[in-house]
Amino acid sequence: MNEPIDALVIYRRGAPHPLLRAFRWKDRRYDVTSTHLVHRERDGETVCLVYSVDCGGDTYVLRLDVGRGRWTLEAIG
Amino acid sequence: MRRVILHVDMDSYFASVEQQARPSLRGRPIGVTGRPTERSIVVAASREAKRYKVWTGMPVWEALKACPNLILVSGNPDRYLSVTKQFIEILKGYTALLEIYSVDEAFMDVTQEAPKHGGPIRMAEEIRRRFREELGDCITATIGIASGKTFAKLIGARYKPDGVGRLDDEEIPELLESTPVGSVWGIGPRIEARLKRVGIRTLKELGDASEAFLKREFGAYGLHLHEIGRGCDSTPLVPYTDVPPPKSVGHSKSLSPELRDFPLALIVLRDLCDQVARRMRRLGYMGRTVHCGFRVGSIGPHYGKQTTLALPSDDGETIYEACLVVLGKIRVKPERVSNVGVSVGNLVGADRTPRSLWEADRRREQLNRAVDRIRDRFGDRSIRLGTSLLVRPIPQHVGGFFMASDDLEIG
Numbered sequence: 001m002n003e004p005i006d007a008l009v010i011y012r013r014g015a016p017h018p019l020l021r022a023f024r025w026k027d028r029r030y031d032v033t034s035t036h037l038v039h040r041e042r043d044g045e046t047v048c049l050v051y052s053v054d055c056g057g058d059t060y061v062l063r064l065d066v067g068r069g070r071w072t073l074e075a076i077g
Numbered sequence: 078m079r080r081v082i083l084h085v086d087m088d089s090y091f092a093s094v095e096q097q098a099r100p101s102l103r104g105r106p107i108g109v110t111g112r113p114t115e116r117s118i119v120v121a122a123s124r125e126a127k128r129y130k131v132w133t134g135m136p137v138w139e140a141l142k143a144c145p146n147l148i149l150v151s152g153n154p155d156r157y158l159s160v161t162k163q164f165i166e167i168l169k170g171y172t173a174l175l176e177i178y179s180v181d182e183a184f185m186d187v188t189q190e191a192p193k194h195g196g197p198i199r200m201a202e203e204i205r206r207r208f209r210e211e212l213g214d215c216i217t218a219t220i221g222i223a224s225g226k227t228f229a230k231l232i233g234a235r236y237k238p239d240g241v242g243r244l245d246d247e248e249i250p251e252l253l254e255s256t257p258v259g260s261v262w263g264i265g266p267r268i269e270a271r272l273k274r275v276g277i278r279t280l281k282e283l284g285d286a287s288e289a290f291l292k293r294e295f296g297a298y299g300l301h302l303h304e305i306g307r308g309c310d311s312t313p314l315v316p317y318t319d320v321p322p323p324k325s326v327g328h329s330k331s332l333s334p335e336l337r338d339f340p341l342a343l344i345v346l347r348d349l350c351d352q353v354a355r356r357m358r359r360l361g362y363m364g365r366t367v368h369c370g371f372r373v374g375s376i377g378p379h380y381g382k383q384t385t386l387a388l389p390s391d392d393g394e395t396i397y398e399a400c401l402v403v404l405g406k407i408r409v410k411p412e413r414v415s416n417v418g419v420s421v422g423n424l425v426g427a428d429r430t431p432r433s434l435w436e437a438d439r440r441r442e443q444l445n446r447a448v449d450r451i452r453d454r455f456g457d458r459s460i461r462l463g464t465s466l467l468v469r470p471i472p473q474h475v476g477g478f479f480m481a482s483d484d485l486e487i488g
Contacts, residue, residue, distance in 0.1 A: 016163065016166070036097055036099075036100060036213060037094070037097045037098040037156075037212075037213055039098075039156045039159035039160060040155075040162075041156075041159070042155075043455075043457075043458075044452065044453060044454045044456035045453065050156075052097075052098040054100065059100055059101065077101070
């Protein structure tokens with residue numbers, strides 16, 4: 001999908017990655033109810049964190065380009 | 078003081094990580110594969126799939142026969158390596174004597190640390206709790222506890238999945254008597270067959286055999302076998318901080334059916350040479366001995382030979398030319414091959430190797446450095462050999478799930 005989104009995150013001291021709390025996509029807010037998995041991917045200098053999260057029963061896959069600070073929605077379901 | 082060794086073994090690892098990432102897969106039989114086609118093999122089966130007798134290494138068509146509801150999932154090596162780094166980080170918090178044995182297994186020597194955590198069992202439970210909390214409920218581990226690596230692994234296997242098993246000294250005689258030699262780590266089918274030929278079927282029988290006989294039959298390894306048979310195991314841990322330098326750098330690739338014609342396999346081999354050379358340059362090594370081989374048919378014979386270069390090299394083209402020399406030495410000329418591989422040994426530090434004075438070689442070095450810079454910045458797929466465009470992209474992690482110690486970047 002590669003849809004740009006706004007994300008609400010918490011940078012908690014000692015946590016291995018920012019904690020995603022909510023995101024906004026197409027003028028709708030999605031609150032993250034649980035985080036299933038966060039993994040890191042690298043392609044050259046580009047480092048991304050890939051989040052698999054649950055929002056109200058649906059699973060969303062989101063990607064944070066760490067270098068650019070840019071969030072995208074990658075997949076639903 | 079008797080050692081306290083923990084063997085941490087992740088349960089159905091790749092499948093568990095997939096189930097953690099994708100809740101829709103939880104509680105369902107899944108098989109992780111390279112490519113979800115019938116011609117592929119199952120690289121990891123979820124515990125639900127294992128109930129249908131789907132095992133690692135089983136061809137997909139056979140797995141689907143055993144479990145028609147099996148869900149095939151394409152593997153994601155980046156995801157597994159990332160989770161491995163996370164669980165290794167947790168383990169590093171408990172002891173520095175940590176050996177990263179593979180992408181889903183580690184040994185820990187906690188002789189000093191266990192008492193501070195209330196003993197080894199409490200410590201193991203604490204590690205498993207942290208895995209659940211920090212990695213996710215689906216990603217579980219089984220931990221075996223014993224005084225040596227072999228026995229920790231052996232006892233852990235009896236408590237899989239999601240358990241903790243401890244072997245106390247008084248339980249060793251029973252274990253030795255009931256354990257077939259083939260189920261012991263390090264004793265493969267060939268050694269097992271040789272042992273069976275002389276009437277050794279259990280660990281106890283191995284311990285009862287004469288040390289001189291085992292040494293004569295198996296060399297220094299026979300002494301280790303004898304020690305295991307007597308319930309001892311002094312094999313030292315290799316801490317992650319003290320990993321010995323590599324003896325060789327290599328890659329191999331199982332070919333999908335459309336790539337099995339020999340000319341196409343050579344294109345794959347050229348790409349593998351490029352990957353080997355790139356890894357050597359990244360690790361700072363050059364090598365002189367080039368080993369190249371191929372397999373005919375899925376269970377057919379493997380043919381391989383090696384050649385020695387006049388000077389050490391870390392150049393993909395030079396390694397490939399050496400492979401062609403090696404292939405020329407192999408008298409078998411197959412039309413179709415199922416696997417190709419190349420490795421370079423006899424390694425020396427690149428900084429201890431004199432540079433060639435020939436202009437062509439220096440230009441080649443410059444070209445490699447430029448290509449490395451491009452790949453470092455834009456990724457390994459950003460610049461490729463023209464010939465490799467003739468075949469489908471070869472995964473960077475050859476075979477889908479290869480892991481080298483440098484992949485973990487731990488040191």
